[in-house]
Amino acid sequence: MAAGMPHLSMARANAGRPSAGSAGGESAPTDWMGYLFVGLFALPFFLFNILPVLFGAYVAFTKWSIIGKPKWIGLANFEAAFADHWVAVAFHNVLLYGAIVVPGVTVLGLSFALFVNQRYPLAALARTLFFAPNVVSATVIGLVWVWLLDTQYGLVNHYVGLLGLGPVPWLTSTDWSLIGVSLASIWWDLGLVFVLFLAALQDIPRDITEAAMVDGADRVRRFWFVILPHLRPVISMVVTLQLISTLRIFSQVYVMTNGGPAGSSSSPIYYIYNTAIVRSLFGYASAIGMMLFAVILVVTLLQRFAIRERA
Amino acid sequence: MSKQRSGARGSPGNVTRRRFLKSASAIAGVAAAPLFLSRRLYAANPIEIVHWSWLSASDGEVWQKMIDAFNEAHKDKGVQIRMELVPEEQYVTKVLAAVATGKGPDFGWGTAGKGAQLARDQVTVALDDLASQAGLDLADFSASSLKASRYPKYDNKMFMVPMDLMSLQPEINLDHVKEAGLDPSDPPKDGASLLEWAGKLTKRDGDKVTRSGIMMTGSGVQPTVTWGIVAEQMGFQRASDDLKTACVNPEAGKAAMQWVLDLFDKHRVSTRDITDRYKAFGNGQGSIFWTGPWTLNGYVQQKLNFETALFPKIGEKRVTYFEMGGLELYAQQDTGRYEATMQAVKWLSDNSFLWTTVGRGASPRKSILDRPDYKTAGHPWSVRGAFIDGMEFATVGEIPVVNGPNFTVYSGGNFLAKSLEGVWAGQVSIDDAMATIQKQWQADLDEG
Numbered sequence: 001m002a003a004g005m006p007h008l009s010m011a012r013a014n015a016g017r018p019s020a021g022s023a024g025g026e027s028a029p030t031d032w033m034g035y036l037f038v039g040l041f042a043l044p045f046f047l048f049n050i051l052p053v054l055f056g057a058y059v060a061f062t063k064w065s066i067i068g069k070p071k072w073i074g075l076a077n078f079e080a081a082f083a084d085h086w087v088a089v090a091f092h093n094v095l096l097y098g099a100i101v102v103p104g105v106t107v108l109g110l111s112f113a114l115f116v117n118q119r120y121p122l123a124a125l126a127r128t129l130f131f132a133p134n135v136v137s138a139t140v141i142g143l144v145w146v147w148l149l150d151t152q153y154g155l156v157n158h159y160v161g162l163l164g165l166g167p168v169p170w171l172t173s174t175d176w177s178l179i180g181v182s183l184a185s186i187w188w189d190l191g192l193v194f195v196l197f198l199a200a201l202q203d204i205p206r207d208i209t210e211a212a213m214v215d216g217a218d219r220v221r222r223f224w225f226v227i228l229p230h231l232r233p234v235i236s237m238v239v240t241l242q243l244i245s246t247l248r249i250f251s252q253v254y255v256m257t258n259g260g261p262a263g264s265s266s267s268p269i270y271y272i273y274n275t276a277i278v279r280s281l282f283g284y285a286s287a288i289g290m291m292l293f294a295v296i297l298v299v300t301l302l303q304r305f306a307i308r309e310r311a
Numbered sequence: 312m313s314k315q316r317s318g319a320r321g322s323p324g325n326v327t328r329r330r331f332l333k334s335a336s337a338i339a340g341v342a343a344a345p346l347f348l349s350r351r352l353y354a355a356n357p358i359e360i361v362h363w364s365w366l367s368a369s370d371g372e373v374w375q376k377m378i379d380a381f382n383e384a385h386k387d388k389g390v391q392i393r394m395e396l397v398p399e400e401q402y403v404t405k406v407l408a409a410v411a412t413g414k415g416p417d418f419g420w421g422t423a424g425k426g427a428q429l430a431r432d433q434v435t436v437a438l439d440d441l442a443s444q445a446g447l448d449l450a451d452f453s454a455s456s457l458k459a460s461r462y463p464k465y466d467n468k469m470f471m472v473p474m475d476l477m478s479l480q481p482e483i484n485l486d487h488v489k490e491a492g493l494d495p496s497d498p499p500k501d502g503a504s505l506l507e508w509a510g511k512l513t514k515r516d517g518d519k520v521t522r523s524g525i526m527m528t529g530s531g532v533q534p535t536v537t538w539g540i541v542a543e544q545m546g547f548q549r550a551s552d553d554l555k556t557a558c559v560n561p562e563a564g565k566a567a568m569q570w571v572l573d574l575f576d577k578h579r580v581s582t583r584d585i586t587d588r589y590k591a592f593g594n595g596q597g598s599i600f601w602t603g604p605w606t607l608n609g610y611v612q613q614k615l616n617f618e619t620a621l622f623p624k625i626g627e628k629r630v631t632y633f634e635m636g637g638l639e640l641y642a643q644q645d646t647g648r649y650e651a652t653m654q655a656v657k658w659l660s661d662n663s664f665l666w667t668t669v670g671r672g673a674s675p676r677k678s679i680l681d682r683p684d685y686k687t688a689g690h691p692w693s694v695r696g697a698f699i700d701g702m703e704f705a706t707v708g709e710i711p712v713v714n715g716p717n718f719t720v721y722s723g724g725n726f727l728a729k730s731l732e733g734v735w736a737g738q739v740s741i742d743d744a745m746a747t748i749q750k751q752w753q754a755d756l757d758e759g
Contacts, residue, residue, distance in 0.1 A: 032328060036334070066408050086729065171586055172529050172583050173529075261530035262530060263732065279716075
């Protein structure tokens with residue numbers, strides 16, 4: 001009988017567990033296999049994730065250039081970081097960068113997903129093309145876009161010229177360098193966001209959209225009142241992931257502009273890299289890293305709060 | 312249905328404490344085994360000297376040939392060099408980290424004057440005694456190269472074996488010169504003729520410079536080193552001779568900043584829109600490009616039609632940037648390795664004819680310079696000669712203090728380059744930039 005089967009499996013599941021109120025005497029043996037499997041993950045995670053963060057937090061309060069022991073200097077690194085013009089520039093740049101890339105990737109990703117979801121002709125090809133950049137490394141993306149954005153010979157300026165506009169100094173001007181880096185990042189990040197939105201769109205029950213159509217809702221109203229509410233969780237996830245990703249940008253900056261000109265495209269991670277790896281100021285770099293951690297945490301919490309409030 | 316007692320032995324789902332500990336020990340043992348095995352295997356192999364190099368441009372190809380030649384010559388003697396490439400900007404930090412953990416390379420490339428911190432922290436090894444024991448003939452080295460290899464603040468000991476001397480000189484695209492109707496045998500010798508040539512060589516499309524008369528970038532190394540050279544030509548000194556005062560004659564430094572700005576904004580012979588100056592010169596996007604001999608191999612292979620000339624005298628005196636490359640030994644836990652490493656370095660120095668005729672800069676060894684084929688071997692003298700003849704006035708070198716990298720003029724990312732970037736971008740005034748530079752440099756000199 002079907003009713004007996006769950007009872008049997010429950011009995012097996014409960015085998016070895018002390019029954020409630022059982023008299024003292026036999027205690028159940030510890031399931032060490034579980035700890036073994038957890039330990040295989042937990043130990044490396046602690047060694048290579050948690051411990052370095054804790055060490056970095058400690059180093060942030062010291063003066064250290066690898067050789068010799070870290071010398072405790074209290075809050076001096078943080079005071080220097082707050083007074084450092086280039087730190088302020090880096091954080092300002094990355095917030096601006098986030099303001100360009102996050103909406104850009106979200107809107108374009110959703111648009112492409114809507115296009116592919118409609119099953120227009122060439123939708124299958126479009127799906128591949130939209131996702132393709134995401135499988136390439138950020139370094140390769142940066143190198144390719146350096147050539148695409150070249151002021152004199154770049155492909156982008158060639159098409160800009162066809163519109164009757166002058167060549168744009170995408171990577172060599174303080175006004176445009178951040179936008180140039182943003183273009184490359186949007187193109188690269190689009191693939192993953194597109195796939196997430198496409199999966200979410202395909203999850204929406206067709207009968208809901210069909211019912212709205214029958215009720216006379218046009219395309220815009222169907223999108224705004226039917227599709228968008230269903231996408232809210234995905235939008236929240238995409239925005240959160242993109243925010244964290246943009247605040248941590250490094251590869252594109254390093255490859256395309258080296259943070260220049262005049263620090264106009266510098267990012268906190270790039271500045272940390274320069275401070276630690278090039279100048280060997282590990283204590284100072286760690287302090288800036290802690291500041292970045294705090295900024296990411298605050299921005300993420302604010303964003304989650306805003307999304308939750310609207311829901 | 313038979314009932315099974317919970318915790319019965321042999322039941323597949325339960326692991327006893329004893330079985331868990333046995334499994335964990337076995338896994339740990341398997342993981343640690345390669346460490347012991349590899350040590351036994353290593354002991355049976357020849358001595359492997361680990362060498363770190365950052366040379367990744369066309370000069371790196373020639374250096375690889377040098378290492379290959381050493382390995383070929385020593386394959387029956389049980390000594391081999393294993394070379395590893397490390398990006399230049401990460402080199403010092405990686406060396407520090409490696410030496411701190413006792414796993415530093417045996418020797419690597421250094422730049423004279425930039426290693427004061429390494430010498431202070433005993434990361435690099437003083438070589439006077441080792442060189443003597445290895446039989447390296449120090450009398451064969453030029454006096455200036457030996458002086459550059461020492462740090463006065465650290466007992467004036469020698470911390471590198473000089474390998475080549477480099478200076479910055481203009482490379483000139485001869486196709487552009489002929490097209491402009493200029494005489495290639497009479498290159499510019501002063502500031503006025505330089506700007507005259509640059510004006511004739513520049514091509515413009517309206518307001519935009521499409522081919523630079525003088526190759527420049529809007530930020531990074533090129534404008535920084537140009538400022539450094541022109542400033543010292545105009546009478547500016549980054550530090551006084553006694554290393555106590557920073558920014559001697561700051562007005563000359565400011566005038567040099569204006570000279571660089573005028574290339575973009577007044578004379579319009581340069582553009583800020585170049586991103587890769589090496590590629591741009593190779594592609595014909597610039598006509599006059601002052602750079603170092605590390606570019607020769609690449610442009611010669613590319614069959615670019617160019618010559619080098621001596622750096623013009625733009626200010627009161629003719630000087631140019633000087634850099635000396637050398638090989639330095641790093642601290643090892645097993646000090647017995649120094650002897651074999653020093654022998655390898657001695658061999659590379661004694662056999663550096665290829666390196667100093669095809670690879671990079673001029674030789675510091677008198678015996679090599681005196682060879683009758685020194686001028687005819689390697690790259691043509693028309694492209695190599697100025698780098699060697701120009702050593703005579705190549706005096707804009709490094710400031711040998713712990714924070715010496717802050718003073719380096721050949722840098723795109725150090726304090727100096729970052730401070731000047733704002734000037735090139737029009738965001739910072741010349742006066743403010745000089746004040747910032749002076750303040751930091753004075754603090755660096757005070758630190759020692």
